[in-house]
Amino acid sequence: MQPKPPYKLYIIDFFSKIPWIIVGAFTAAISLEVILIPNGLIDGGITGISMMLSEILGLSLSSLLLLLNIPFVLLGYIHLGKRFAFSTMLGIIALTLSTGFLEVFPPFLFGSSILLVFIGAILLGLGIGIVLRNGGALDGTDVLAILISRKTSYSVGESIFIINIFIFILAFLMFGLMGAIVSIITYFIATIVVDIVRT
Template identity: 70%
Template sequence: MKGKKPYKFYILDLIFKIPWIIIGAMMAAISLEVILIPNGLIDGGITGISMMLSDKYGFSLSVVLFILNIPFVLIGLKHLGKRFAFLATLGIISLTISTAIIERSSTFVEGNFILLIFIGGLLLGMGIGIVIRNGGALDGTDVLALLISNRTSFSVGESILALNILIFLVALIIFGWKGAIISIITYFIATMVVDIVRA
């Protein structure tokens, strides 16, 4: 009987976390498809790479997101365990489905550009933070950031930002100085929110 009790709590805890991961993924998808992409901005990490490939070659963002994140889920499975791999897979699939749905609706928001940057970064950071707080991930770099954070004094947000320097340098070429710098500012806001939500 004693052996079954922890397992019961484990399942209940997992069931509680699943809706939050889906909600976090949906928030990130709204930030990407409704605010960032229509305004020529990119996210960091594998999501940012997927956005650049989608913009340059016309690939579906949701499909590229899913394919490029598979190796990182396998890394998470090896180093962070089955539970993390399951929740990360759930997060990535939820993000993929959410972006696919919003992608088809062609929804966008207009208004003050500075306000949109702030809202986009805030919403993205909250989405990522909620997912990580509940044991999952939305992006391959989230997986790497968690590994770095577990082994160093860097926070998850700091690790994510450091990993994305190269991606934003590539963005300079594709989106130009203005698009890349504004993307960095947006992502900096997002990484600060990640650490606040995850704390």
Template identity: 45%
Template sequence: MSEYYQEHFSIRETIRSYFFITIGAFVFAYGLEAFLVPNRVIDGGVVGISLILDELVSPISFSIFLVVLNIPFIFLGYKQIGKSFAFQSFYGIILSSIFSEALHDVEPITNEPLLAAIFGGIVLGFGVGTVLRNNGALDGTEILATLLSSKSSFSVGQIVMFFNIFILGSAGFVFSINSTFYSLIAYFIAFKTIDIVVVGMNESKSVLIVTDKYKEIGDALLNRLGRTVTYFTGEGGYSGEEKKVIYCVITRLEEAKLKNIVRYFDPGAFVAMSDVSDVKGGQFKKKNIH
């Protein structure tokens, strides 16, 4: 990829990511303020902790806690995952905090906690999933889980769920036992909605790419994602032509970026992805995202 086209492609991709992260942050904040917060239903992760602290420490608002508590995780993501991911996550968190403050007095959609948990979970999950699809995150526990899963046999979803069982359980002590049950409902619905939006909650995905632009795509995956690739030689069953096949393993957070890279070089490339429950051996090279 020439320097000019690489810069042009990177700028276009970045603008697109920030646009959808803005939408995702707004939808996330609306789900909180129009459904969950008025009905004393909380979400998991740093968001849930922030809502609990907002209830306990009234002079400090939820939006302040959301930003401050996420800063250590953003720094961790910057060091371990990449600066574009950290910047886009921080942008999303700041926006969701601002939107949450602006929407705080919005009229609740429903005053029925069960309906709020169900539909609030859907709206919240759609917002979070939109941000995740565009190389960002709205909650520090997602970043921490991404890093921990690479060192264990547990998926991101399993680790996040483990954290949230304790966080959502504590809602019973701060609000009421009913809040815990409704919060669990909202969390599981949001979890499944994120699953649908992102298309896969597992940390790792194996990817097979059949393309004539294998060298360009392979170099881009190495330089932009920091992922090593393996080249296979195959033969077309119908044409009998020799084809190069790229194989690599990526994280869930890198899926959208990989698709953009392949689409840029070869829109007609054949791409097959499958979930990988565990990765052992070999080496995941640290990302080098600019």
């Protein structure tokens, strides 16, 4: 039996990653819509900005996620290639559709327990990590973090956390000190999970 040509192996590898990108996006959407948003917690990056704008302006989170991430998809296309840009766009669209789908259902998990924070953080980190591991991203800051990690000694997870410091300052202004602190802890846990899953 003759070995498959390289381009066929490339196509098979590429399409085998698409379901995982969708799974990762849906996992992150569950964290956002079921745990973080209903409990006044905020994500980092473009997702966090979208969450705050959604709260302030009353606009759909799913629509904001798509619109605000488009420039970063273009940045990924320029610096990281067409495959990465396509995978990232797929991840963002999957996240947008997933959050739009979950927005329809009333939230059912409430509270400020440490367990809830851990579950939300682990699901978020798991979702982001799965998508990154399979060649895409779910957020514009993930694209920036990948570029930073290639130029510095920081990991992708550490880069994501550093980029998002200012997001949590805004979270402090919007949600108060306790909400900001819990959001930081949640996202810090998520970034650790991102690095574990990605590697």
